Amino acid sequence: MRQLIINPGSTSTKIAVFEDERPVFETTLRHSNEELAKFSRVAEQFEFRKELIIQALKENNIALQSLDSAVGRGGLLKPIEGGTYAVNDILVEDLKTNTIGEHASNLGGLIARSIGDEAGIPSFIVDPVVVDELEDVARISGHPNFKRISIWHALNQKAVARRAAAEKFGKKYEDMNFIVAHLGGGISVGAHKKGRTIDVNNALNGEGPFSPERSGSLPAQQLVKICFSGDYTEAEINKMIVGKGGLSAHLGTNSAKDVSERAQSGDDNADLIYRAMAYQVAKAIGEYAAVLDGDVDAILITGGIAYDKKFIEMIEKKVKFIADVIAFPGEDELLALAQGGLRVLRGEEQAREYK
Numbered sequence: 570m571r572q573l574i575i576n577p578g579s580t581s582t583k584i585a586v587f588e589d590e591r592p593v594f595e596t597t598l599r600h601s602n603e604e605l606a607k608f609s610r611v612a613e614q615f616e617f618r619k620e621l622i623i624q625a626l627k628e629n630n631i632a633l634q635s636l637d638s639a640v641g642r643g644g645l646l647k648p649i650e651g652g653t654y655a656v657n658d659i660l661v662e663d664l665k666t667n668t669i670g671e672h673a674s675n676l677g678g679l680i681a682r683s684i685g686d687e688a689g690i691p692s693f694i695v696d697p698v699v700v701d702e703l704e705d706v707a708r709i710s711g712h713p714n715f716k717r718i719s720i721w722h723a724l725n726q727k728a729v730a731r732r733a734a735a736e737k738f739g740k741k742y743e744d745m746n747f748i749v750a751h752l753g754g755g756i757s758v759g760a761h762k763k764g765r766t767i768d769v770n771n772a773l774n775g776e777g778p779f780s781p782e783r784s785g786s787l788p789a790q791q792l793v794k795i796c797f798s799g800d801y802t803e804a805e806i807n808k809m810i811v812g813k814g815g816l817s818a819h820l821g822t823n824s825a826k827d828v829s830e831r832a833q834s835g836d837d838n839a840d841l842i843y844r845a846m847a848y849q850v851a852k853a854i855g856e857y858a859a860v861l862d863g864d865v866d867a868i869l870i871t872g873g874i875a876y877d878k879k880f881i882e883m884i885e886k887k888v889k890f891i892a893d894v895i896a897f898p899g900e901d902e903l904l905a906l907a908q909g910g911l912r913v914l915r916g917e918e919q920a921r922e923y924k
Contacts (some may be wrong), residue, residue, distance in 0.1 A: 570910075570914045570915070571586060571587070571637050572636060572637060572638045572639070572907055572911070573586055573622075573626070573636050573639045573640070573684065574587060574640050574641075574907050574910075575622065575642065575680050575681055576641075576642045576902055576903055576906065577641075577642060577673045577677050578674075579673045580600050580601075580602070581597050581599045581600060582597070582598045582618050582676075583595075583596075583598075583902075584597075584622055585903045585907070586626075587903075587911075590907060590908060590911065592904075596625055598618070598621045598625060600614075604617070611671050611672065611675060611676065612664075612671070612676070612679075614676060615676060615679055615680065618676055619680045619683060623684070633687060633690075634688060637690060637914055638685065638690050638693060638910050638913075639681040639682075639684045639688070639690060639691075639693075640681055640693045640694070640695060640906045640907065640910040641676075641680055641682075641694055641906075642697070642724075642906065643677065643696065643697025643698070643699075643724075644664055644672055644674040644675030644676070644677060644697060644698075645672050645697075645698065645699060646660065646664070646669060646697055646699050647663065647923075648700075650765075650921070651696050651723060651765070652695075652696070652918065653693050653912060653918065653920055654694050654920060654921045654922070654923050655693060655920040655923075656678045656681055656682040656692040657922065659923055659924060660678060660694070660923040661678070661679060663923075664676075664678050664679050665679065669699065674697070674698070678694045691913075691920070693909065693913065693920060695905065695908075695909030696724040696728075696905070697723065697724070698720050698721060698723055698773070699723075700719065700727075700766065702767060703719050703766075703768055704767045707767065707768040707860070717771065717776070719769060719771065720771050720772060720774070721751070721757035721759060721772045721773075722751035722772060722900075723766070724902055724905050724906070725751055725872070725901075725902060725905060726751050726757065726761070727905075729749060729869050729871045730742050730745070730747050730749055730869060732897065733745075733747065733867060733895060734747075737867065737895060742764050743763055744764075745761070745763070745866045746760075746762050746763065746864050746866050747761040747865070747866060747869050748857045748861070748868045748869070748892075749761055749869045749870075749871065750868070750869070750870045750872075751872045751900070752825075752850065752870065752873065752874035752875055752880075753780070753781075754781050754823065755773060755780050756772060756778045756779075756783070756846075756850060757770055757772035757777065758777060758778070758853040758856075758857055760857035760860040762861060768857060769857075774807075775787065775810045775811075777849075777853055778846060778850045778852075779814060779815040779816075779845075779846060779849060780814075780846070781815050781816045781823040781824065782812055782814060782817045783810065783812075783815050784809060784811075784814030784815055784818065785814070785849065792806075815846070816828055816846070820838070825843075825846075825874045828842065828843050829843060829877050829880065832844075843880070848887075850884050851884045851888050854887075855891070858888075858892075863891070866892060867893050867895050868888055868895070869896075870884065870894060870895070870896045871897040871899070871900060872900055873899060875897065875899070
């Protein structure tokens with residue numbers, strides 16, 4: 570099966586052509602600030618990015634007629650269960666109108682659908698960040714005006730869980746209980762029970778461990794006080810929570826690698842902050858072990874920070890009493906998208922309908 574994979578980011582578009590699970594073409598199309606400045610909204614970048622993709626395929630002698638499907642990164646949509654979704658008209662409309670929010674990943678499904686229609690092939694999205702499989706009890710906060718929201722690294726977490734189930738246990742994801750921690754620019758920790766993520770922190774806007782550029786959970790009253798202090802605008806406070814929180818706020822860098830090197834070279838403050846981030850991840854893993862009633866087959870750690878063995882060791886020291894810790898460093902979103910489309914093309918699962 571030959572699939573075109575499309576993963577738009579804020580200043581680049583990663584594309585690949587996979588034959589089954591093997592990439593035969595892969596490139597990153599980079600977009601300058603000057604090019605993107607022409608567009609007032611992300612949705613307006615659609616034709617610009619699509620034409621670059623078509624041009625790249627032509628230059629590499631990849632005919633649209635040779636493809637079996639087009640798979641795009643899922644964007645900010647209504648809450649949906651995990652899986653592979655056919656890009657229908659309702660999904661397209663929600664991505665175009667930014668029903669939930671505006672993000673570059675919204676373009677993935679739009680471009681996949683357009684190219685798919687031109688080529689006469691199906692188009693899909695796979696496990697977008699809004700995957701919501703929370704149990705009802707997990708949605709309750711301490712006040713009825715506030716509800717817990719599921720926004721997390723669903724694509725990578727679920728791909729790693731499927732991989733661990735198959736490679737380490739010879740089983741299906743749907744037969745396993747995992748705690749998965751994605752450690753990247755944001756950090757999400759999820760409780761995966763028999764193929765469903767029944768609880769996970771909102772990794773985008775203020776819940777769970779702090780990360781290289783996000784604050785995670787903050788003391789509520791202190792946050793209220795700063796909101797009404799008059800010293801900061803709403804945009805500035807939002808930036809404290811997402812973009813300029815975490816390592817960036819404490820140490821002036823969003824590079825976990827730089828912080829690790831500073832800590833190892835004798836910077837006591839960098840060492841303390843880095844240990845605090847590992848400490849918070851370990852606490853979250855313990856929290857989700859309770860969600861799974863202690864029935865945990867393994868703890869899986871993934872994302873870019875998982876390359877740092879010392880960071881993994883700090884976490885493992887605190888949580889190894891729960892279950893074995895298995896690291897899957899990095900994230901391969903293009904492969905995860907290809908695998909999602911492949912499961913449908915092979916008839917292993919049915920494409921879900923977005924409503």
